[in-house]
Amino acid sequence: MPTECEKKLRFAMIGLGAIGGYYGGLLAQSGREVHFLARSNFEAVRANGLRVDTPSGDFRLQRVNVYHRAEDMPRCDVVLVALKATDNGALPAILSHVLREGGTTVLIQNGLGQEERLPENALRGSVYAGLGFICASKAAPNHVIHSDYGALRLAAYREAPGSLRLHGGAEGLAREFEAAGVEIERESDFLSARWKKLVWNIPFNGLSAALQADTAELTRCSSTRDLAEALMLEVIAAARAEGCTMPDTYARQMIDATLSMKPYFPSMYHDFVAGRELELDAMYAVPIERARAGQRPMIRVETLAQELTFLCAHRKPRKC
C-alpha cells in the first residue's frame, strides 16, 4: 500500500509513442498521476483518450493529462523520457520546465551516450536508464498495440538519494512500476544495461530497415540469422572492452529468444518506412566510435550503419 508521500508522486511521460503510451498508460491506468507531453498525436489523445491493447488486458484511458508544450506541464517527481534519441536536443528545455529540483529522470531510450550528453544542469537528481524489452507499435495516433514481452530494465546512471522523493531510489522506482503492472528487471551495471540492449537492437533494428523484413524473416533465413549473431558478437566484444561482463553465449540466447517471439518490425523499420529520422547516432555512431576507441572495431556493424546512412538519404521504392 502506498505511503502518504508516495501517493502524491507525480509522473511525467515525455513522448507518446508506443513506448510512452504503454508504460505511461499502465501507470495512469493504475491510478497514478501521469502527465503526458505529446507532439503529433496531441489532438487525437486529447479528443479521444488513449487505447492500449495488451495481452494482459486491453484498457482505455478516457481522459489523459496530455500537453502540447512542456511549459504548460506541472513539475513532476519522476520524468520518464520516451522520446526518440534523435529528439534529445529538446530535452534540456523540456526538463527545465517539467523536472522538479531533485527529481528523478528515466531515459527509456535505446542506444548509448544519451545520459553523458545531457548538460549537467538539465538533470537535477537521480538519473536512470530504462531499457524496454518490449514489442509494441502504434495502430493509430492514440492506439498502442503491445504484442510481446514488456519488461523494463532499470539501471542507475546516477543516484542522488538525499533528494529523491522516490524512497529507496531505484527500488522505489521499480515498485511504482510493478504496482502498475510493469515487469521490472533490475540491472546493477548501467553500462552493461545499455550495451546488452544494443546486442539485440543493433542487428534487428538495422537489418529490419535495410532489408525491409521482420524478425521472423530475418531469423528464419540462415544467412541473416548468422549475420545477426555475428553482429551481436561484435557488440559483445566492444562491450567487454568497456569493462562489461558479457559472455559470447548471450548472442545465441538473444537469437533463440528472437526465434521464439512473434514476428516483429522493430522501431527503426517503422521510422524508415514513415520517412522519419532514424536513431543512427545513439544506436550506431556512438557505439561504433566507442568500440573503435576500445580497440574492438565492429566491422559488420559499421558496414550496416554505412548502408543505413545511404538508405536514409535515398529512401525510395525498391524496384522488386
Place this chain on the structure above:
Amino acid sequence: MPTECEKKLRFAMIGLGAIGGYYGGLLAQSGREVHFLARSNFEAVRANGLRVDTPSGDFRLQRVNVYHRAEDMPRCDVVLVALKATDNGALPAILSHVLREGGTTVLIQNGLGQEERLPENALRGSVYAGLGFICASKAAPNHVIHSDYGALRLAAYREAPGSLRLHGGAEGLAREFEAAGVEIERESDFLSARWKKLVWNIPFNGLSAALQADTAELTRCSSTRDLAEALMLEVIAAARAEGCTMPDTYARQMIDATLSMKPYFPSMYHDFVAGRELELDAMYAVPIERARAGQRPMIRVETLAQELTFLCAHRKPRKC
C-alpha cells in the same frame, strides 16, 4: 590484314546478353564469322537482327547467325562465353557441340573459380579469362546500349600452343578483337586479372542490388563511398594472400574511376530487379571461401553477401 588462315576463323558467342551482344556484335560487324547461341531473345534477334548503340558508332546487324540449341551450331575455333556464371552448369554440354578439338575458349565472366570448375574434358585447347571493363545493358531483347568504357582484359588460364589456330595464342586472339574495334588489355597473370575485376565488382554489384542505387549515387554519398573502398581493400588483401601483386592504392584508383564514369547500374542490379538468379556464387561465395582459406577473411564482403542472399530470397517492393 588477316592471313588466309585467320580469315577462316569461326567464332561462337555463347550468350546474347549485353556483353555477348556488344563483343560478338563488333566481331560480326567487322566481317568475322560469328555464331550466337541465344535463349530468351533468340526469336527477337532472328527476326529483327541485333542493334548496338555505342559512342564509337551505332550499328545494326540485319542478319545474325543465331541459334537456340548448341547442337545446331557449327564447330568453332574460338568459343566466347558470355553466359552468366550461374548458367555454367550447361557449359560442358554446349562446348561439346561447339568447340572444335584444340579450339580456344574465353570465359567473359565475372567472379572467381569458373575455369577451375569446368571438367577437364570440356576444355579442349587454350582457355582465357576475358574481363569486360564495360558499362552496357539491354534496352530491348535485340538492342544493346553501350554507355561507357569497353575494354576486354584477357589473361591466359591455360595455353595449348600446338593446337591453336589462333596464331600467337593470346596475342593472336587480342589482334582479332582489336581489328574488330575492341580495346584489349593484356594481363600476364590470370589470377590477378580475375581478382582485380572483383575489386570493382564486389562492392558495386552487391551494393547496387542491396541498396537499389547506381554507381553515381553510391560514390557521391560518403558513407557508401567509404564502404565501397573498404570492401575493395578487403578484396585486395585476399588477392595478395593468393600471391597477386596489387597495391592498396588500386582501391582509390577504382573509386576515382567510378566517380568519373556515367551513372551505371551494374548487372547484379538488373538481375535483382528482373527476379533473375544473382551471380552470388562466383562473385561472393568463392572469393569469400578463398579469402578465408588464405587467412584474410573479408568481413564486410561477407556481410554484404549475407544480405544479398536474404534479399534474393525475399524480393518484394520496398515500402518507402
